[in-house]
Amino acid sequence: MSLKLLRQGLGGRPPRMWHDRPLKDHYDVVIIGGGAHGLACAYYLAADHGITNVAVIDKSYIGAGGSGRNTAIIRSNYLTPEGVQFYDASVKLYEGLAQELDFNVMFSQRGHLTLAHNDSSVRTMRRRAEVNKLQGVDSRLVYPDELARICPQLDLSDHPRFPIQAALYHPPGGIIRHDAVVWGYARGADQRGVDIHQYTEVTGIDVANGAVTGVRTTRGNVSAGIVLSATAGWASNVAAMVDLPLPLDTFPLQACVTEPLKPILDVVVVSGSLHVYVSQSDRGELVMGASIDPFTSYSVGGSLDFLEGLAGHVLELFPFLSKARILRQWAGLCEMPPDFSPLMGITPVDNFLIDAGWGTYGFKASPICGKTMAELIATRQTPALLRPFRLSRFAEYDQVGEKGAASVGH
Amino acid sequence: MLRLECPNCGVRNTSEFRYGGEQNPRPTPSTEVADADWIRYLYERRNVMGVQIEWWYHRAGCGIWFLVERDRRSNIVARTWRWQPDGAAAAEGSHSP
Numbered sequence: 001m002s003l004k005l006l007r008q009g010l011g012g013r014p015p016r017m018w019h020d021r022p023l024k025d026h027y028d029v030v031i032i033g034g035g036a037h038g039l040a041c042a043y044y045l046a047a048d049h050g051i052t053n054v055a056v057i058d059k060s061y062i063g064a065g066g067s068g069r070n071t072a073i074i075r076s077n078y079l080t081p082e083g084v085q086f087y088d089a090s091v092k093l094y095e096g097l098a099q100e101l102d103f104n105v106m107f108s109q110r111g112h113l114t115l116a117h118n119d120s121s122v123r124t125m126r127r128r129a130e131v132n133k134l135q136g137v138d139s140r141l142v143y144p145d146e147l148a149r150i151c152p153q154l155d156l157s158d159h160p161r162f163p164i165q166a167a168l169y170h171p172p173g174g175i176i177r178h179d180a181v182v183w184g185y186a187r188g189a190d191q192r193g194v195d196i197h198q199y200t201e202v203t204g205i206d207v208a209n210g211a212v213t214g215v216r217t218t219r220g221n222v223s224a225g226i227v228l229s230a231t232a233g234w235a236s237n238v239a240a241m242v243d244l245p246l247p248l249d250t251f252p253l254q255a256c257v258t259e260p261l262k263p264i265l266d267v268v269v270v271s272g273s274l275h276v277y278v279s280q281s282d283r284g285e286l287v288m289g290a291s292i293d294p295f296t297s298y299s300v301g302g303s304l305d306f307l308e309g310l311a312g313h314v315l316e317l318f319p320f321l322s323k324a325r326i327l328r329q330w331a332g333l334c335e336m337p338p339d340f341s342p343l344m345g346i347t348p349v350d351n352f353l354i355d356a357g358w359g360t361y362g363f364k365a366s367p368i369c370g371k372t373m374a375e376l377i378a379t380r381q382t383p384a385l386l387r388p389f390r391l392s393r394f395a396e397y398d399q400v401g402e403k404g405a406a407s408v409g410h
Numbered sequence: 411m412l413r414l415e416c417p418n419c420g421v422r423n424t425s426e427f428r429y430g431g432e433q434n435p436r437p438t439p440s441t442e443v444a445d446a447d448w449i450r451y452l453y454e455r456r457n458v459m460g461v462q463i464e465w466w467y468h469r470a471g472c473g474i475w476f477l478v479e480r481d482r483r484s485n486i487v488a489r490t491w492r493w494q495p496d497g498a499a500a501a502e503g504s505h506s507p
């Protein structure tokens with residue numbers, strides 16, 4: 001390995017991690033969307049079930065959607081038992097992912113704090129901590145004396161407008177290198193025979209007798225046994241190709257980074273009341289974000305309103321950052337479901353599956369989504385972990401309300 | 411999208427308004443609407459990647475709800491107008507006093 005590294009360092013071209021291949025006429029499984037979800041599903045189809053006649057089709061480069069734009073927070077301290085189980089299975093897969101993919105995904109379980117600034121949020125945090133503990137997830141309420149040891153950088157005085165009263169502390173939470181997750185799954189899938197087609201847009205989906213038969217793309221038509229849409233922000237647009245309305249509305253979500261600073265913050269800090277979250281990347285940038293934009297859109301332009309609001313709130317938590325400069329600002333699309341839980345599995349159209357409704361919080365779920373969707377495709381049985389998130393739950397009055405844990409926290 | 415035209419007050423900063431979602435007429439009469447239609451009305455959205463007719467509320471101004479035609483790919487607004495009961499002609503923002 002080190003010899004190879006030396007040789008390549010001396011001018012050889014690095015090996016390609018995935019390849020451009022011709023588009024075949026038929027695939028057993030076509031996955032629309034080359035984000036972490038689509039690529040993970042392709043990887044587990046091949047690795048766990050030996051299904052390799054699979055195409056991942058993306059209209060742009062892989063990771064061009066939310067998977068390359070998120071702020072990479074990973075945690076499982078949600079509010080509902082169904083949600084906690086699902087996200088916790090994902091955290092466990094992330095813990096072994098570098099090993100599984102033989103690729104460093106830089107998962108840093110540095111601890112995650114959700115701050116409470118008033119009585120009602122302290123109550124919600126306490127409830128979350130108890131639900132989490134029942135599911136075996138490390139999660140507890142901490143008060144300012146302990147908070148001062150975990151995160152001495154916080155302004156814990158009574159000077160801010162909304163002084164910090166307590167926090168939900170989740171030690172296994174942390175951040176990851178999001179691009180590495182996308183690339184690692186892409187390489188693993190490619191090595192096992194999956195075709196990855198970038199810059200290929202799906203423009204239509206063919207249905208005969210209530211079942212999907214193939215997709216039309218800008219590079220030609222493909223017949224398919226199963227079609228999975230893992231298109232996140234664009235999910236409604238793709239589902240419209242089979243006349244399937246979804247309970248989703250697409251909003252932009254913005255984020256930004258400061259110039260790189262010396263290591264200063266080693267936990268992830270979120271405040272739901274102030275609508276802001278902060279972590280420090282390995283490059284030293286402070287990665288910061290807020291809640292979704294105030295109106296729906298498919299345009300990913302940023303706004304000054306966002307930066308102004310965010311800066312004010314970050315300074316309430318960390319006044320010492322007043323001289324830090326913003327380096328970059330960007331936005332991605334988030335498809336918001338009414339109950340802040342995903343839409344996964346079968347649909348009224350046979351052989352058309354969805355993995356969507358991931359709003360502002362779906363990156364952390366990529367491994368478990370890929371794994372369970374692959375199991376569903378291979379066995380034609382909905383895995384127990386996926387059942388609560390079925391599309392039909394709205395008609396069955398059986399929603400999974402995660403708003404309290406997912407609206408800002410990501 | 412920095413500014414929006416209220417049919418009452420004219421062009422104002424977008425931050426004065428609140429977005430109210432895509433126009434989605436309520437099924438009537440409510441006593442006769444089937445459950446499936448209520449579900450559709452409450453949850454399903456067109457979420458169109460193109461032109462949408464939508465509600466806005468002039469929160470920091472005159473307080474009316476009005477309609478906007480906006481292309482959600484570019485955020486370019488084609489027109490804004492005051493909602494009228496069925497049949498009555500729409501009063502366009504650009505023609506208001």
Ligand SMILES: Cc1cc2nc3c(=O)[nH]c(=O)nc-3n(C[C@H](O)[C@H](O)[C@H](O)COP(=O)(O)OP(=O)(O)OC[C@H]3O[C@@H](n4cnc5c(N)ncnc54)[C@H](O)[C@@H]3O)c2cc1C
Nearest residue numbers: 033035036037059065066067070071073202332362363364
């Ligand atoms: C600023 C920001 C911060 C976030 N922070 C977090 C966080 O901290 N933690 C967390 O867990 N989540 C976070 N999220 C949410 C997370 O990014 C998404 O939920 C997740 O990445 C969705 O992954 P995906 O693979 O399903 O979709 P995406 O990565 O969005 O991939 C969808 C792909 O579909 C392709 N596509 C769309 N239409 C077509 C078509 N017609 N034909 C072919 N291809 C098509 C797109 O090009 C795109 O590449 C954040 C999101 C944003 C925007």
Ligand SMILES: [Zn+2]
Nearest residue numbers: 416419468472
């Ligand atoms: Zn007005």
